[in-house]
Amino acid sequence: MTSTLHDLMIRTPGLPCRLDHEPFFSDQARERAAAVRQCQTCPLRTPCAAYAIETRQAHGVWGGTTAADRRSFRDGRPWRFDEHGQLRLVCGSEAAYRAHFGYREQPCDECTAAHDAHVEAERRARLAVEHEAGGSSRGYHLHRVLGEPACDECKGAQAKRSAADRARGRKSPQRARGGRGVRKSTDTAPGAPADAQTFQRAA
Known part of the structure; x- marks a missing residue:
């Protein structure tokens, strides 16, 4: 590449x-910015x-790129110049999907599709873990999120979970629903001493 560029x-x-x-190698930001502009029309x-x-x-x-611009691409990720001459990731990956938000713009269709595929792959990886454990209610819900019927193992685990939840609900203490109770009254009965107190049934 060196010899090719040199030639x-x-x-x-x-x-x-x-x-x-x-x-192009100045320590002054203004001079480097001017150099970047000169590169825009360079063949x-x-x-x-x-x-x-x-x-x-x-x-x-x-x-037309500075050291800071190039730093994000040291790992070999594919790049391109956009219509404004800015260095950007090539679209079509999860990283490029996230980069759209860094550029304060909506992700393109290609990056959105890549993101959806990434999310589905993550969910299926989590589902595989639940299957290795013999199925679970978490796996049941992952099946539903993925838009597919739950397997028998996860369906059975969810049924057991629901039954256990219902059983706990039946055993929980019930709140009192009204009824007649006894309350203390400060009213004194006829003929009783002034400090005497009677008890009446509450309605």
């Missing part, structure tokens, strides 16, 4: 980075950025 640069006259390379922008990403260039502006 391309030799065969391409008038490249800004060859005429004056200092802004070698894509191979230059690819070289910097593949070789993990830690300094300088390459193909």
